[in-house]
Structure formats: C-alpha cells, structure tokens
Amino acid sequence: MGSASGITVAARGHGHSLEGQSQAHEGVVINMESLEGPQMQVYAGKLAYVDVSGGELWINILHETLKYGLAPKSWTDYLHLTVGGTLSNAGISGQAFRRGPQINNVNQLEVVTGKGEVVTCSEEHNSDLFYGVLGGLGQFGIITRARISLEQAPKMVKWIRMLYSEFSVFSKDQESLILSENSFDYIEGFVIINRTGLLNNWRSSFNPKDPLQASQFNSYGKTLYCLEVAKYFNPDEANIVNQKIERLLSKLSYIPPTLFLSEVSYVHFLDRVHMSEVILREKGLWEIPHPWLNLLIPKSKIHNFAEGVFGKIITNTSNGPILIYPVNKSKWNNRTSFVTPDEDNFYLVAFLSSAVPSSTGTDGLEYILAQNERILNFCSMADLGVKQYLPHYNTQEEWQAHFGFRWEVFVKRKSAYDPFAILAPGQRMFTKAKPFV
Ligand SMILES: Cc1cc2nc3c(=O)[nH]c(=O)nc-3n(C[C@H](O)[C@H](O)[C@H](O)COP(=O)(O)OP(=O)(O)OC[C@H]3O[C@@H](n4cnc5c(N)ncnc54)[C@H](O)[C@@H]3O)c2cc1C
Structure with a gap:
C-alpha cells in the first residue's frame, strides 16, 4: 500500500x-x-x-x-x-x-x-x-x-410546527429559542415556496390547535417559514411539560391559526425520515439522484441570503425540502477538523432536492445542479462568508x-x-x- x-x-x-x-x-x-x-x-x-x-x-x-x-x-x-x-x-x-x-x-x-x-x-x-x-x-x-x-x-415527544410569513420574525424567534436556557429540546425549520395547492403536506401527521381557524388559513402563495420544535417528556410529566410549552409558545410570533401539534414516541420522532423512506421506496422515488446543497451561513448574513435566494433563485420547493435552523457554536468544541463560519451563531440551510432521472425540465438533475451553482455564486458575489457542509470540491x-x-x-x-x-x-x-x- x-x-x-x-x-x-x-x-x-x-x-x-x-x-x-x-x-x-x-x-x-x-x-x-x-x-x-x-x-x-x-x-x-x-x-x-x-x-x-x-x-x-x-x-x-x-x-x-x-x-x-x-x-x-x-x-x-x-x-x-x-x-x-x-x-x-x-x-x-x-x-x-x-x-x-x-x-x-x-x-x-x-x-x-x-x-x-x-x-x-x-x-x-x-x-x-x-x-x-x-x-x-x-x-x-x-x-x-x-x-x-x-x-x-425520554419516552415521548411533543412535536410542534407553526408558520410565519416574515423571514425576520421567523429567524428572530428561532434565534431567541436557541439562545435561551429553558427552551425546546429540538429546534429546526423549513421554507415553503409557492406551494398553495399542497399546503397540507407540511403537517399531514399533525393536529391543528384550532381546527376552525386553521381551515380558514390561506397563504395566497406567499413564501412561508415553518418553525419546528420538540419537547421530550415522560408520561408522568405530561402536565408540567404542557405548561412549559405554553410558556415558550406565548413568547413566539407565529401566525396563530397555523399552530399544529403532534405527540409521538421518542423512537418514532428520531426515526421520522425512515418512515418517509419507506413510502418513497414504494413509489420508486428513493434511489434517484439527490443533488443536495448544504450551507452554513453566518447569522449576520442570513437575511441577505434569504432575500437573495428564497423566491428569487428558488421559486418553489417542489423538488424537495429546504431546511433552515440556527445553531449556537459556543456549545461546540472547535478543536475538531470540522469547518464552520467564523461567527458564534450560524444557520444550517439544506437544499434537499431530488431529481427525476430522465427529466430535462425544472425537476431534472442538470437544472437543479445549475440552481445550486447559482446559489453558490450568489453567496460568493455577496461575500457572505458561507461554508459548505458535507463539502464537495x-x-x-x-x-x-x-x-x-x-x-x-x-x-x-x-x-x-x-x-x-x-x-x-x-x-x-x-x-x-x-x-x-
Ligand atoms: C436521508 C438522509 C438524511 C441525512 N440527514 C442528515 C442530518 O440530519 N445531519 C447530518 O449531519 N447529515 C445528514 N445526512 C448526511 C450524512 O451525514 C452523510 O451523507 C454521511 O456521509 C452518511 O454516512 P454514511 O454512513 O452513509 O457514510 P458514507 O457516505 O459511506 O461515508 C462518508 C465519508 O466518510 C468516510 N467514512 C465512512 N466510514 C468511515 C469510517 N468508519 N472511518 C473513517 N471514514 C469513514 C467515507 O470514506 C466518506 O469519505 C443525511 C443523509 C441522508 C441520506
């Protein structure tokens, strides 16, 4: 050798x-x-x-x-x-x-x-x-x-999703949640662009807090931001955890009719993507090209990024989810080989696209790769200090x-x-x- x-x-x-x-x-x-x-x-x-x-x-x-x-x-x-x-x-x-x-x-x-x-x-x-x-x-x-x-x-998880129509309000809430001592146990989020007809997809296994108001909610095709949080608990702590969640939610500025709740086992919660895998495999939609792009974006630049990319370079999310959530680097050990942006807080933005193998259209591999390139070029031209996660060079x-x-x-x-x-x-x-x- x-x-x-x-x-x-x-x-x-x-x-x-x-x-x-x-x-x-x-x-x-x-x-x-x-x-x-x-x-x-x-x-x-x-x-x-x-x-x-x-x-x-x-x-x-x-x-x-x-x-x-x-x-x-x-x-x-x-x-x-x-x-x-x-x-x-x-x-x-x-x-x-x-x-x-x-x-x-x-x-x-x-x-x-x-x-x-x-x-x-x-x-x-x-x-x-x-x-x-x-x-x-x-x-x-x-x-x-x-x-x-x-x-x-823990044995159980309260799993909650809610929508925002303003990126600045959404990111402010996400950032205050990751920085507060008593917070949720899990904080993520995703972007929904131009998905009026399929708006139910984002919450299929969740129940609306207020079914009547939820049924009347209309996004009118606006770009929406979904905050996803979870709180772990054991069955004997259900009342206390409900009160804690109420307190945390009362400080957030989501669109009220769009609060959706679910309660699942810890294993179900952690293994959630596998459940989608099973469905996608049945439809032959798992083993197809996945031209993913994962970026780490400094907190101070996330608004420039959102403004330049969501609704502009990316005009719909039909090719796959776009995850977006901040992390607090001060809790991380910086002696590893892992490269992050220089700031203490940064966002993970994951464009998790799937490509239809034979397509030459907007759901095809070439188109999505070109779109990824446009996002990278935008980051570089705007000097956002972005690092790739799962990098490829x-x-x-x-x-x-x-x-x-x-x-x-x-x-x-x-x-x-x-x-x-x-x-x-x-x-x-x-x-x-x-x-x-
Ligand atoms: C559906 C899905 C969801 C995902 N979600 C997340 C997520 O939420 N967060 C996240 O961080 N990542 C996520 N990933 C990405 C995942 O972390 C990477 O794709 C990772 O590389 C996958 O691990 P693997 O076991 O398939 O490794 P491989 O792809 O087989 O290997 C990755 C690299 O590590 C090297 N390697 C593998 N094993 C070893 C070893 N034992 N010792 C040294 N080097 C080794 C390989 O040579 C290769 O360079 C997701 C991937 C998928 C498919």
Missing part, C-alpha cells in the same frame, strides 16, 4: 454521501457495516456511554441503548447512517444548538491510520489524531470503534479556500497520519503519487 503501489482505500459507511466520497477508483472499498468485532456495549451510570463499531448504524445504537433507558445526545435527522460516516462529517440536527453536533459527543475512538497503525485516541490520549479524525472527512484514519456519550432517554485550491487558516494544520495531520494519501481518495483532496512502472 506504500509509495510502490497506486492503490487507495475508502471506508464506505452506508454509502450515503452524494459525490462518490466513499469510493476509491481502482482502489479498495471497505464495507464498514461488515466489520466484525465486539458487540455494542452499554455502560450505564453517571457518565454513561456505549462502545460501538465504526460501521454501526445509529438506528441500531438507539434500539440497543434504549434497553438501558439511555440514548445518545445528538442525532442526525436520518438514523440509517453509520457512526464512521457521520463522525467524519459532523452529524448535525435539531439538538445541535444545545448538545453540539455528534462529533462533540464522542469520548474515544479506535482508528486505523493511513500508516496501518491501530491507535486509541481521546481528548486525553493522542488528542491530535482524535480531533483530526472528527470532521476529518476520512483523511487521517478509519474509525473502527467509537465511544458515544449517552443520557437518560474538485481541486486542492478549493479545499484550501474551504479550510482557510485551518488548512495548514489539516495538511500537517495528513502527512503525520496518512503520508502516502491512501485514505478516502473520493474526497478529491489529496492525490496518491503514481509509482514508476
């Missing part, structure tokens, strides 16, 4: 990255889900944790830890992803504003470096490798085991610009842990030198 060979190695988690990041052209792809080793081991107690394989799916970890009344603290929206795959990126969802991303909720890793060394690393031991691997896009080592921090798991210059002042450290770590550039070639960051023949 050294300099005498051109062979590279990619760890493949569940293979959900979108641009071939878990592939190795003419190299070796390791199916991490086939990794055999010790089973998941849960350690209950004050500082509870679970030891898992790097190829383990988060949904399996949820089911195993729930047997002990415990669960990981930070999630992604979809749980059929591997530990190694999300820890190589960040793992961000509606819990990240208070818990940080998944990479901030790991105590220890076992890693096989590009030099073939098996290293156990943590904040205390081999911390440079530990932080390098977290958010390191697979560049420094393959995560074979991870120790994930756990907390008491083709040249080292672009990667250097992405990492900014952190590039130097990244390169040093690469030469320390994977000097021949064997690992994760699909990220197109470093190229293994071809041997003479």
Whole structure:
C-alpha cells in the first residue's frame, strides 16, 4: 500500500454521501457495516456511554441503548447512517444548538491510520489524531470503534410546527429559542415556496390547535417559514411539560391559526425520515439522484441570503425540502477538523432536492445542479462568508479556500497520519503519487 503501489482505500459507511466520497477508483472499498468485532456495549451510570463499531448504524445504537433507558445526545435527522460516516462529517440536527453536533459527543475512538497503525485516541490520549479524525472527512484514519456519550432517554415527544410569513420574525424567534436556557429540546425549520395547492403536506401527521381557524388559513402563495420544535417528556410529566410549552409558545410570533401539534414516541420522532423512506421506496422515488446543497451561513448574513435566494433563485420547493435552523457554536468544541463560519451563531440551510432521472425540465438533475451553482455564486458575489457542509470540491485550491487558516494544520495531520494519501481518495483532496512502472 506504500509509495510502490497506486492503490487507495475508502471506508464506505452506508454509502450515503452524494459525490462518490466513499469510493476509491481502482482502489479498495471497505464495507464498514461488515466489520466484525465486539458487540455494542452499554455502560450505564453517571457518565454513561456505549462502545460501538465504526460501521454501526445509529438506528441500531438507539434500539440497543434504549434497553438501558439511555440514548445518545445528538442525532442526525436520518438514523440509517453509520457512526464512521457521520463522525467524519459532523452529524448535525435539531439538538445541535444545545448538545453540539455528534462529533462533540464522542469520548474515544479506535482508528486505523493511513500508516496501518491501530491507535486509541481521546481528548486525553493522542488528542491530535482524535480531533483530526472528527470532521476529518476520512483523511487521517478509519474509525473502527467509537465511544458515544449517552443520557437518560425520554419516552415521548411533543412535536410542534407553526408558520410565519416574515423571514425576520421567523429567524428572530428561532434565534431567541436557541439562545435561551429553558427552551425546546429540538429546534429546526423549513421554507415553503409557492406551494398553495399542497399546503397540507407540511403537517399531514399533525393536529391543528384550532381546527376552525386553521381551515380558514390561506397563504395566497406567499413564501412561508415553518418553525419546528420538540419537547421530550415522560408520561408522568405530561402536565408540567404542557405548561412549559405554553410558556415558550406565548413568547413566539407565529401566525396563530397555523399552530399544529403532534405527540409521538421518542423512537418514532428520531426515526421520522425512515418512515418517509419507506413510502418513497414504494413509489420508486428513493434511489434517484439527490443533488443536495448544504450551507452554513453566518447569522449576520442570513437575511441577505434569504432575500437573495428564497423566491428569487428558488421559486418553489417542489423538488424537495429546504431546511433552515440556527445553531449556537459556543456549545461546540472547535478543536475538531470540522469547518464552520467564523461567527458564534450560524444557520444550517439544506437544499434537499431530488431529481427525476430522465427529466430535462425544472425537476431534472442538470437544472437543479445549475440552481445550486447559482446559489453558490450568489453567496460568493455577496461575500457572505458561507461554508459548505458535507463539502464537495474538485481541486486542492478549493479545499484550501474551504479550510482557510485551518488548512495548514489539516495538511500537517495528513502527512503525520496518512503520508502516502491512501485514505478516502473520493474526497478529491489529496492525490496518491503514481509509482514508476
Ligand atoms: C436521508 C438522509 C438524511 C441525512 N440527514 C442528515 C442530518 O440530519 N445531519 C447530518 O449531519 N447529515 C445528514 N445526512 C448526511 C450524512 O451525514 C452523510 O451523507 C454521511 O456521509 C452518511 O454516512 P454514511 O454512513 O452513509 O457514510 P458514507 O457516505 O459511506 O461515508 C462518508 C465519508 O466518510 C468516510 N467514512 C465512512 N466510514 C468511515 C469510517 N468508519 N472511518 C473513517 N471514514 C469513514 C467515507 O470514506 C466518506 O469519505 C443525511 C443523509 C441522508 C441520506
């Protein structure tokens, strides 16, 4: 595998990255889900944790830890992803504003470096490798085991959605919620553009607080912003949690008839995207191209972004949801390889488009990719200080610009842990030198 060979190695988690990041052209792809080793081991107690394989799916970890009344603290929206795959990126969802991303909720890793060394690393031991691997896009080592921090798991979730027609009011409420001490346990949001006819889709499993008023609500095709929040609870705390929710809602400025509520189990809530997967698979709409674009936008620039993109570059949301929610970086550990905008608070904006394979129209791959490019160009022209999440670049210059002042450290770590550039070639960051023949 050294300099005498051109062979590279990619760890493949569940293979959900979108641009071939878990592939190795003419190299070796390791199916991490086939990794055999010790089973998941849960350690209950004050500082509870679970030891898992790097190829383990988060949904399996949820089911195993729930047997002990415990669960990981930070999630992604979809749980059929591997530990190694999300820890190589960040793992961000509606819990990240208070818990940080998944990479901030790991105590220890076992890693096989590009030099073939098996290293156990943590904040205390081999911390440079530990932080390098977290958010390191697979560049420094393959995560074979991870120790994930756990907390008491709630049984139930109050899940709430409400609409806004003014972006400034919506974002003000989102920001005050992520910054307040007593808030919801999960805060996300999404944009609805030009969807008059299908306005019911956004809340199909929710009940209106006031059915009469809700039935009379008409958006007249305006762009709407949906705030989505959740509060966890156990059945014996139902009354107290209802009062807490009432208090929190009373401070928000949503459109009153558009308050919709739902009560589901914790597992149902966390595994919600899988339920959509089952439906989409039945319709043949799951295994199609997903030209997604995920951006991290500084809080001070989110209004410029919304004004320039929603309703202008993006004129409807029929190709897929657009998620938008702020996170508070002061709760995050900034020693990892994960790159964020410079400000303390920033927004994740996720354009989660699906493309109709044979279409050459506005729902086709070419059109959506061009639209993504227009969004990126707008961000660059307006100098918004945006960073890509789940980044994809083709040249080292672009990667250097992405990492900014952190590039130097990244390169040093690469030469320390994977000097021949064997690992994760699909990220197109470093190229293994071809041997003479
Ligand atoms: C429906 C859906 C919803 C999603 N929702 C979210 C979300 O809410 N939040 C979020 O943050 N992300 C989300 N994602 C994105 C997801 O985190 C990434 O696609 C991630 O890469 C998927 O993990 P995977 O197991 O499929 O990894 P892969 O795509 O297989 O791998 C990703 C990268 O990590 C490397 N890698 C994989 N395993 C290891 C390992 N063990 N050690 C070292 N490197 C490794 C690969 O080589 C590759 O470079 C979502 C994806 C989907 C499909």
